[in-house]
Amino acid sequence: MGKLEDYAQITGRDVIEHLYQLAERLKGIKIVHVNSTREGGGVAEILKNLVPLMQELGIDTHWEIITGEPEFYQCTKNMHNALQGRQVNISEPLIKVYEEINQRNAEVLCKELEEADIVFIHDPQPAALIKFCFNRRGKWIWRCHIDISKPFRPVWKYLKNFIIGYDASIFHLPDFVQPLPHPQFLIPPSIDPLGEKNIELSQEEIQAVYEQFGIDLKKPVVLQVSRFDRFKDPVGVIQAYKLAKKFVPSLQLVLAGGGAQDDPEGAMVLEEVRAFAEDDPNIHVLFLPAHAHRTINALQRGATIVLQKSIREGFGLTVTEAMWKGKPVIGGDTGGIRLQVVYSHTGFLVNTPEGAALRIRYLLRHPEKRKEMGEKARRYVLENFLITRHLRDYLTLMVSLIYGVEERIELG
Ligand code: UDP
Numbered sequence: 001m002g003k004l005e006d007y008a009q010i011t012g013r014d015v016i017e018h019l020y021q022l023a024e025r026l027k028g029i030k031i032v033h034v035n036s037t038r039e040g041g042g043v044a045e046i047l048k049n050l051v052p053l054m055q056e057l058g059i060d061t062h063w064e065i066i067t068g069e070p071e072f073y074q075c076t077k078n079m080h081n082a083l084q085g086r087q088v089n090i091s092e093p094l095i096k097v098y099e100e101i102n103q104r105n106a107e108v109l110c111k112e113l114e115e116a117d118i119v120f121i122h123d124p125q126p127a128a129l130i131k132f133c134f135n136r137r138g139k140w141i142w143r144c145h146i147d148i149s150k151p152f153r154p155v156w157k158y159l160k161n162f163i164i165g166y167d168a169s170i171f172h173l174p175d176f177v178q179p180l181p182h183p184q185f186l187i188p189p190s191i192d193p194l195g196e197k198n199i200e201l202s203q204e205e206i207q208a209v210y211e212q213f214g215i216d217l218k219k220p221v222v223l224q225v226s227r228f229d230r231f232k233d234p235v236g237v238i239q240a241y242k243l244a245k246k247f248v249p250s251l252q253l254v255l256a257g258g259g260a261q262d263d264p265e266g267a268m269v270l271e272e273v274r275a276f277a278e279d280d281p282n283i284h285v286l287f288l289p290a291h292a293h294r295t296i297n298a299l300q301r302g303a304t305i306v307l308q309k310s311i312r313e314g315f316g317l318t319v320t321e322a323m324w325k326g327k328p329v330i331g332g333d334t335g336g337i338r339l340q341v342v343y344s345h346t347g348f349l350v351n352t353p354e355g356a357a358l359r360i361r362y363l364l365r366h367p368e369k370r371k372e373m374g375e376k377a378r379r380y381v382l383e384n385f386l387i388t389r390h391l392r393d394y395l396t397l398m399v400s401l402i403y404g405v406e407e408r409i410e411l412g
Contacts, residue, residue: 003056007194029402030060031061032116032120033050035047036065036067036068036126037261039260040258042145046390047122048195049191053391062116077262078090082154089155095158102126102129103132106133116138117138119139119141122143123145123146124146131162131165140165142163144169144171146176147314148178149175164180167401168401171185189336191317191385191386197296198324201298207302213254216252221304223307223322224309225299225300226310226318227257228257233309237309240307240356240360243357244356247361254286255285256299257288258289303322303327305327305329309330315340316340326375328377329341330347330359331348342376
């Protein structure tokens with residue numbers, strides 16, 4: 001990952017200058033971010049990039065994680081599924097585990113959290129920490145990364161008991177906002193263009209990664225990168241591939257992903273995916289280790305088309321990553337994908353495997369359209385979804401929480 005100055009080559013100097021000006025107002029404050037995994041999934045990806053840049057701006061920023069037993073992750077995965085709309089009831093014993101684990105983690109973290117000026121609690125897993133930190137003095141913000149536009153009501157009602165205690169919350173999009181008795185902010189996520197996941201790679205390196213997995217780059221490649229999670233619809237991706245392959249026999253499909261420490265369902269979904277792939281030699285199901293950022297980068301750069309056929313998606317960093325690499329994306333018509341995929345400009349939104357297959361065929365038939373859409377996609381990310389914009393949003397939010405809305409900030 002790069003130093004702040006290095007980003008100026010991509011964003012222009014003004015953008016970096018403004019970050020320093022905003023950060024000036026925050027000198028001397030202490031910030032703590034808390035989530036439930038250091039590796040795997042979008043939240044860890046963002047914190048890994050954002051925390052060092054906040055530190056570089058001279059703001060005392062820390063990143064803590066909570067830990068628990070498998071039952072805790074079972075509970076929070078159910079919670080995650082329910083908040084994204086599945087009718088999943090969470091049993092009383094699991095709720096008890098959820099609160100106990102939060103209490104236990106609070107005992108370890110409380111001193112640090114109570115001293116902090118601003119605490120960002122990411123997603124539902126650590127949301128109950130607030131109940132067990134009695135002497136907090138700073139502002140606590142709940143940062144929601146998932147699609148809670150249509151939550152399963154009983155579970156949201158339970159979680160809301162904790163969320164209402166926060167001073168503010170942040171969502172990715174207006175659709176996700178919920179009635180809450182505190183200010184709500186809209187901040188979409190971002191990617192780091194200088195991180196291993198997104199830096200430029202040589203054609204040789206891309207080629208070598210594809211060769212390592214026995215995939216032929218001379219033939220078309222459709223790629224989806226995701227944790228093995230049913231909301232990402234990997235089975236729907238295989239269905240789309242099978243439909244498209246009838247018309248494009250040389251087509252290859254790559255489903256690449258790993259697990260996340262806080263996601264206990266991955267292994268089961270991976271098995272389902274392998275079974276559905278039925279030993280087709282042109283379907284490559286790659287289970288990648290947590291540090292495979294460069295491999296994913298190469299896969300995204302080498303792909304002809306990138307898919308993210310999610311049924312629910314908080315944002316979909318994999319979409320942003322692919323767009324930054326000049327790829328048109330065929331994405332599920334849901335959540336944060338809608339914010340990124342501008343229909344027929346940066347990609348296509350689809351609702352079914354049939355729709356995805358149709359768009360795969362269209363893009364394979366029209367290389368000039370692929371190129372044009374890919375260029376627009378990259379520009380769209382440059383203007384909206386880079387880490388510098390994200391950092392600026394966070395700094396502005398913190399300044400407004402600490403100084404109040406009356407404060408005027410002149411950036412020049
Ligand atoms: N990712 C990864 N390895 C994997 C699967 C995903 O590094 O095996 C990364 C992916 O490149 C992206 C993030 O994890 O940066 C996933 O974020 P996204 O918002 O797409 O989905 P989430 O997993 O948070 O639901």
